[in-house]
Amino acid sequence: MNAKTDKLENKIFRITGLQESKPGGLSRGPKVRLTLQNKAYAGLAAISWNELSGFAIGQVVRVSGDLGKYQEKPQLQIKSIVQADSYDATDLVPTYSGDLKALEARLQACIALIKHEKLRRIVTTLLDKGTELGKKFRLAPASPADISHEPYLHGLWQHTLEVTEFAHGMALQAMRMRPEEYASINICHLVFAGLLHDIGKTTSYEYGNDGIKFALAGRLNGHLIEGYAIMRDALLKEGGFTATEIDRLLHIVASHHGAESDNPPRTIEAMLVHKADSIASQLGSTYGKPHESSF
Numbered sequence: 001m002n003a004k005t006d007k008l009e010n011k012i013f014r015i016t017g018l019q020e021s022k023p024g025g026l027s028r029g030p031k032v033r034l035t036l037q038n039k040a041y042a043g044l045a046a047i048s049w050n051e052l053s054g055f056a057i058g059q060v061v062r063v064s065g066d067l068g069k070y071q072e073k074p075q076l077q078i079k080s081i082v083q084a085d086s087y088d089a090t091d092l093v094p095t096y097s098g099d100l101k102a103l104e105a106r107l108q109a110c111i112a113l114i115k116h117e118k119l120r121r122i123v124t125t126l127l128d129k130g131t132e133l134g135k136k137f138r139l140a141p142a143s144p145a146d147i148s149h150e151p152y153l154h155g156l157w158q159h160t161l162e163v164t165e166f167a168h169g170m171a172l173q174a175m176r177m178r179p180e181e182y183a184s185i186n187i188c189h190l191v192f193a194g195l196l197h198d199i200g201k202t203t204s205y206e207y208g209n210d211g212i213k214f215a216l217a218g219r220l221n222g223h224l225i226e227g228y229a230i231m232r233d234a235l236l237k238e239g240g241f242t243a244t245e246i247d248r249l250l251h252i253v254a255s256h257h258g259a260e261s262d263n264p265p266r267t268i269e270a271m272l273v274h275k276a277d278s279i280a281s282q283l284g285s286t287y288g289k290p291h292e293s294s295f
Contacts (some may be wrong), residue, residue, distance in 0.1 A: 064079050111191075241277060
């Protein structure tokens with residue numbers, strides 16, 4: 001572990017992983033390796049040089065120890081660990097640490113970019129904070145695992161805005177660079193689909209006191225299909241769109257994983273949303289919280 005350490009005192013965690021060294025083994029390593037989760041950590045590696053008994057995955061514990069780094073990743077050396085008799089369940093679920101009011105202001109600014117009345121009305125209705133879907137959109141994580149991007153509550157909200165803002169910024173830059181060739185970029189389609197590209201994650205994940213994991217819809221269908229269905233239903237319910245308009249809008253959502261999608265992006269709007277999603281996801285999973293760059 002690196003020299004610089006911080007003290008953690010009596011912090012609440014849920015044990016999400018536990019591995020004990022084999023009795024009588026020759027290894028001089030830690031006796032127990034754990035993975036811990038709470039509001040601040042989606043998955044914190046922890047070690048104990050002493051044998052631990054009576055602990056199991058899923059158990060809530062109070063931990064004190066030295067937090068440093070091992071191989072450039074956070075690692076906690078446990079000094080004491082006891083079962084937690086009382087605790088606030090909200091302290092166990094990884095949660096966005098930023099300003100939610102700022103996220104709301106950015107969301108409304110993105111919606112305002114959609115000048116097409118029907119499309120703006122659909123997004124406003126779907127993401128209204130008073131609706132069940134709007135609440136889920138603001139609360140859901142962007143992914144269920146600490147190895148991916150924004151694996152914490154409100155992460156989907158944060159990620160969606162980053163993708164939409166990236167895509168919009170790239171579209172404006174492209175139009176400045178080649179005004180004659182790229183002037184046809186449909187900003188309304190791009191922003192509309194950017195805001196809804198991951199809306200399927202509202203049904204794909206479960207999150208509560210026991211952490212963040214895939215729901216049945218996520219395991220069976222995946223968020224691309226779930227999101228495609230939500231957007232298609234909304235467009236048909238609103239009405240007044242041609243088949244071509246609907247197909248082009250749905251294509252942006254269906255292709256936003258690029259080569260990993262059933263069909264790769266075939267329109268400039270779809271390409272921009274895909275690239276924005278890729279950039280935002282890679283930045284978040286490599287450099288964003290709870291991750292730290294190893295360089």
